Amino acid sequence: MNDKVGFQGDGFNRRDVLKTAGASLAAAALPSMPAFAQSSVQLTLWSWLPNFRDQVDLFEAAHPNIKVNLVNAGQGGDEYTKLRAALKAGSGLPDVCHLEFQLVRSFEQLKALADIGPSANAHKDEFAAWAWSQVSDGDKVYAMPWDSGPTAVLYRNDVFDKYNLTVPKTWAEFADQAIKLHEAAPDVFLTDATFSDGGWTTSLLWQAGWRPFEVNGAEIRIQVNGDVAKKFAAYWQKLIDAKAIDAKPGFVTEWYTSLDEGRYATWITAGWGPVFLTSFAKKSSGKWRAAPLPQWDATKVASANWGGSTLAALAASQHPKEAAELAVWLTIDPKATELYTTKQFLFPTRKAILESSEFADKPFEFYGGQAVNKVFVESAKAVDPSFQWSPFQDYVNQTMGDKLGAAAAGNGTLAAAFDSLQDTLVQYAQDQGFTVKT
Amino acid sequence: MIEASAAVNGNYNGGADASPDRTMAASPKPPLRKRRRFRVSIVPYLFLAPFLLVFAAFLVAPLVYALYTSVFRDMLVGGRRFVGFANYLRVAVDSDFWGGVSNLLFFGATQVPIMLSLALTLAIVLDRGALHARGLFRLGFFIPYAVPSVVAALVWGYIYGPAFGPFSQLARGLGLPPPDFLSDRTMLFSLANIVTWEFTGYNMVIYYAALKAIPSDLREAAAIDGAGAWQYALFVQLPMLWPAILLTIIFSINGTLQLFNEPYLMRSIAPAVINTHYTPNIYAYFLSAANQQYNYAAAVSFVLGLLIAVIAGAFTWATRRGGGASR
Incomplete structure (x- = not known):
């Protein structure tokens, strides 16, 4: 109940999330589909952001060989409880998940997060310094900054x-x-x-x-x-x-x-x-x-x-390269990140938007x-x-x-x-x- | 009532069963008897199999797993370690756990008698029949039980609201200080009120069904003997209801000690009062969900289960002695 803060952290109507919860539960109950072709990779992404499919579609269009199964596994604490259960069971984990800033360190302690430094570090300067410091440890990067508060x-x-x-x-x-x-x-x-x-x-x-x-x-x-x-x-x-x-x-x-x-x-x-x-x-x-x-x-x-969240690739993913790409792309692509502020009303961590007058001067x-x-x-x-x-x-x-x-x-x-x-x-x-x- | 009908059935069936058995024993064909015995003994288990499978998979197996879990300690640094009974020893001296238990014992001692007396009174009034639209009342009393507890929490959250709740507004309108239903001191009573509202109708239905089963000739006999309504209720209905009352008391003890939903939902409006160890079940929930102390949560759950078994068992034992002698 008091995990609300976390999920309030994204500034959206909770009713929307309730609407999507049923659908995502049904999706979670289905077994993951086998890849159609040898070259096609299927990734599972857990997020409670409403209407996230729009950005995920953009990702799929840019990556024809990656299919993304978007699952709403609950907001904040509910998702973390499921993540921990899946970590304990050693199965049922997503490839990429939605994590609030404050929890990155906690899941890193469980060795649950992949170091995506190799693909992420190139984008370090595109983000607010404090946000980057919350997800990284030197050259190691455990999650991509997404929205903030x-x-x-x-x-x-x-x-x-x-x-x-x-x-x-x-x-x-x-x-x-x-x-x-x-x-x-x-x-x-x-x-x-x-x-x-x-x-x-x-x-x-x-x-x-x-x-x-x-x-x-x-x-x-x-x-x-x-x-x-x-x-x-x-x-x-x-x-x-x-x-x-x-x-x-x-x-x-x-x-x-x-x-x-x-x-x-x-x-x-x-x-x-x-x-x-x-x-x-x-x-x-x-x-x-x-x-x-x-x-x-x-x-x-x-x-x-206060609040705000990240996208993290999980260490247990069978497709570490694609998982890292998914987390990085969804947080740096100009079109996708602009949509977060105009559609889902997330407060950005990317300097390009933070510094744009379109965002700052909007009455x-x-x-x-x-x-x-x-x-x-x-x-x-x-x-x-x-x-x-x-x-x-x-x-x-x-x-x-x-x-x-x-x-x-x-x-x-x-x-x-x-x-x-x-x-x-x-x-x-x-x-x-x-x-x-x- | 239940016992009475069981006794009647027992007599008749017992007699019917006994005679073929005796003739069987005298029969000169033992193989047939053996086959029959075998068939008789496996058939009930086949019928029970669906239940037994579900029971084993969803109750026994998790219990065994929880018991197994409870003798380890998983640590963020250093991993899993066998600790024997250490978790249980810790529960024994854990003031958070026992604080929750004592909250509930107080809660049960005040709320259960009120709720059950209310349910009994309502059932007797409904049964008397001096009432128009009896079905409507019966349904009305029962409806709170069917209201999802999330909805109930929203409704009560509004009613108890310190700034915009109806009682607060009324008090302010009259120039009185608004009542605080959500403070440290009043919370248990506010919760008891919700639980009573929820479960009185449920218990009433159990009593009402038992009352309906009392043969009407008893009422006539009592009337002929000159018993009034009060005497009939006190000396005929109440003793006949005893098994049903006992059942509801056991349910209530069980339900009280496992109280979770109502306080958990009230936590959102009064987190300062309903802390993470307000009741033992809430404690176990937070231990495993947020604290990552699964092993300790398992131990807490086991001790709670044991406690419920002991209290319910002690109660049954005490009433069997008293109740049995009186009948």
């Missing part, structure tokens, strides 16, 4: 006007505005801090300079409750205690309504957020604007990423004619590439959501939750056979 803020212009708020440039200003709004209207909140969502929290911590993991083979350094976390915890704890912000879960009916009704004045979100918001906030169309994420230090602009009615992509493109430039994920990231996200979510709901403090998270993660890593340093 640089962070920024979407806010209600009407609510800001009504209560005379100013758009905060720093987190200190953000806190002042939150308290000011709370005093003027106790039932309206500057934002909803969704601490039960490990991915959301991680992106804000990433911006603050949090670097919790350092992995070196079987050795891992874990420090989730250091100075950055303590400063972060104290900041939000003050706002929670003052009831100046809400701390309810995101992506549920109450939350959608609260944004649409102006009960929440901002949504701290990512590159896929603007289009996703338009899918449910129908009433408030035209009242929204985008602004950069507030800064901790106004002189040093920092940003982070949106919903945002009062503002070119919102520009805000997110600027954010993408400031994403710090030094952030590393753990090799068991879904466990980290889940545990983090559990502990911080409970604290934000009034069960203990955020600072204590970070300490408890540290102990739990260290214990888990030791149980999994890692040598742990703190």
